[in-house]
Amino acid sequence: MTSRNQAYFDAVLKAAIAEVKSKKISVFTFAFYHDHESGAVSVCVDTEENSARIVHSMNKYNLRHFQKAVAAGNLQQASFWQANVGRSLSLGDFVMVNVARADIEELMIDKQFHLSMVQALVHVQDEIATLSSNPELLLLACSSENSEVGYVWSLPE
Incomplete structure (x- = not known):
């Protein structure tokens, strides 16, 4: 990772962690986000309760479309509307969005940019774990070159 x-x-991560601590939120998902369109990085944080609520809402919505496709005999269309069996990774629906958001300079985006983001998040993952009431359920996420959420991992035991 370049020193810059x-x-x-x-x-950015230090500021986000401080903000989450001040809000006394139990972290369920912590995402380091590269907003490709606006040239910024930020952190988005979700709770277990909010994630469950969002997943329930998604599944309720998807079920209507899934049932219509099945009734029409279109399994290909039905496959687009499957239930979410995990958690929400829809960053815009998280409890805390764009925590410690900061613009980036174009010069910083190089071949190592996203690797550097992942490495920086791995470096503070133990500190983030202290912000979770269930660290064994904590997931960390980071953007990739082509995806809002490109890398997702849990903590080592």
Whole structure:
């Protein structure tokens, strides 16, 4: 990781962690997000309760479309409307969105940019775990070159 990127990402994560601590939120999913369209990075944080509510809402919506497709005999269409069996990774629906958001300079985006983001998040994952009432359920996520959520992992035991 370049020292410039490392210092930048460390500062964004440190500010986000401080904000989450101040809100006393139990972290269920912690995502380091590269907003490709606006040229920024930020952190989005979700709780277990909010994720469950969003998943329930998604599944309720998807079920209507799934049932219509099945009734029409169209399994290909039905496959687009399957239930979410896990958690929400829809960052815009998280409890805390764009925590410690900061614009990035184009010069910082190089071949190592997203690797540096992941490495910076891995570096503070133990500190993030202290913000969760169930660290064994905590997931960390990071954007990739082509995806809002490209990498997802849990903590080592």
